[in-house]
Amino acid sequence: MRIYLLVIALAAAVTFVATPLVRVLARRVNAVTPLRERDVHEVPTPRMGGVAMLVGFAVALLVASRTEFLGEVFTVSPQAWAILGSAVLICLLGAADDIWDLDWITKLVGQVLCAGLMVWQGVQLVTLPLFDSIAILSPNMLLAITLLIVLVAINAVNFVDGLDGLAAGLIAIGGGAFFVYSYLLTVSTDEASYANLATLIIAAVVGACLGFLPHNFFKASIFMGDSGAMFLGLTLSAAGIIVTGNIDPGASAQLTEFVALPAFLPILLPVAVMLIPLVDLVFAVVRRIAAGKSPFAADGRHLHHRLMARGHSHRRTVVILYAWTTVFAFGAVALAFLPLQTVLIALTVAVVVGIVLTVVPLPVRRSSHRSRHVKGPEAREKVEP
Template identity: 45%
Template sequence: MSVIGSGAALSAVVAGLPLSGPAAEALDTLGSPGLPIREYLLVGLTAAVVTFLLTGLVRVLAVRFGAVAWPRGRDVHVSPTPRWGGLAMFGGVLGGVLVAGQLPALRLAFAYSSEVTGTIVAAGLLVLVGALDDRFELDAITKLAGQATAAGVLVLYGVQWAVFWVPWGGGAYVSLSQEQSVLLTVLLSVALVNGMNFVDGLDGLAAGIGWVAASATWLFSLGLLYEAGNDPNAYTPALIAALLAGACFGFLPHNFNPARIFMGDSGSMLIGLMLAAATTTASGRIPFASTDGKDVVGLLAPLIVLAAVVCVPLLDLLMAVIRRTRAGTSPFSPDKMHLHHRLLEIGHSQRRAVLLIYLWSAVLAFGAVALAVTGANTVVLWGIGFAVLLAVLATAVPRLRSRRSADRVGMHH
């Protein structure tokens, strides 16, 4: 059995249409005709608008207080650019939270769980660390300590992994001990924070990937909410994802090439932490008791979506660590060999390189969501295959053109 049950069901969820059967009875009990789609959209829109409006003010403050990125040898930008965009994004998140707290349905997320509150507290702490780093260039150990502390705050507020399903040995549920749960949550959060930090190298790149990842997580979380019969206890993952998606979307107009402001570490670490919180809380809502072990895709859906939405930044992080370790340097030492740098080397412009990474992130993230929703049916697999082929061709176009030009020059000689 898949997590959602059918593609038609998800279509009804996304459209906000009335549902039928047991889910409708549960919704009637709550006095709601459907999932709170409009409330989520309002929260995301609020986060986007507030972020967009605050960014101009933050840009002025960054210049006044010296939080400016001066061009270095490994950088792509050529002129001094203000940082601290993460402060505006966090302001947008707070604006969305204030609105959510006044809405009839979403305010229940705060009554049933402390996870949203914990996410905001942890995010505020990490944004502060990032803002200091954007201004004073903190050392790697200090930043790592701040990241681990923020992850610890998540755990204290109940945001942690507790159960896994493993397919080998006939399939089994693995309940993590408190120590294992804490360790896994902290490691995952720190990895995501650093993954987003590493990938933030081109105008609009981290904000766009964050928006894609948060949107995919939001759709998946809506499916879990539908499966739970609109139980307010399951509102949290979609709410965190909607807040993050809105903040990223509102920041993009200021940050897309040519960028007028960078999000800095305050923004990239905010994205990583909130993605970790959204996916971790979503993992706790999967209905293990209602699955029979036959559909591995459905059972592993949270992990599949998690792996897909962060594949690009984590792959870049892993490649960077291996590359730098083999070269005998620190894994945190900067270089100019990230994925986005390689795209520039083969002939893509900055804008095209960013759009390509958006495309790959969307193919992976929304492909995983489609598999989790409908199962591995033929139509979905063909659709994902076609999307992957399109992404490969779009990535290879400059290299193919250069080879064709070289062949023509050789023929003339």
């Protein structure tokens, strides 16, 4: 555990130090978010913070590769290097978009290529756990499912990236839950070595988010931009794919008395971690298509917009979404390690309290300075597929 905590701390420290340097670079290359009617930030703010997160992530992985404990993760297979290489490429793609506003087709093609690099090097589903069994699908089907998962994760983070500290905080919390599950599962199923690629990747991602948050939380001095949103989506999905498709779902049966649950957890947990971004993505696409618009069209009706329209402040909206992510992500993890009845009671109480805090109408704050049809300060409206 200590080496993983070191990875988190190292990624956080490097990202924290690198972010001011990236902020200066972003201003020089004009990667700056302008002011628009639907935005809530009050001054033009540099984006491209994902570059700093990538630096922290890369340094943590490179140092880990030189340690005796985690070095074997890098020598057994090329997956770790494939994830790092794909992360670099997709961050560069996002940085180009932060500077030049690429069209959505160019970004989609780039995303497919980056995901394809990981898949080519073995980061893909091998099996698909289904309740008390595992499905063996054709290689082409597994390839398509893997690519789809990566693309959905990338664009889900992109869609939810709309308020100061929102995306980085959600991924840090959800990733923290994923880290706990992956580590404990490895400890309980592998007596030879606790070194695990998924645990390492998610530890570095969480560290990068934690290092970036002090610069990005309200009021942010820099936004992560597409470079950060794409980076987080790709790396988080990579860790999820490794756990879901490469660990025998029956191996965790000893963790809980609920027979059907262990096999289902490898699928449930990644969904729980990404639940808020995924819900926002689905609602946005359905809403726009139902209105006869392109699913890539910008609007101001994301989950965070709706919360702010009810009268929640910028900071409170972010904290509410943090709380929901905590409930679902850590609730899913608790299902594996605690008695089912205890977890369900705790989740029920948490959900009821969350609904009350979220839904109870508050006086809507009026502002003559800017329109309240806010998008949020992150870059610009995310229009990824």
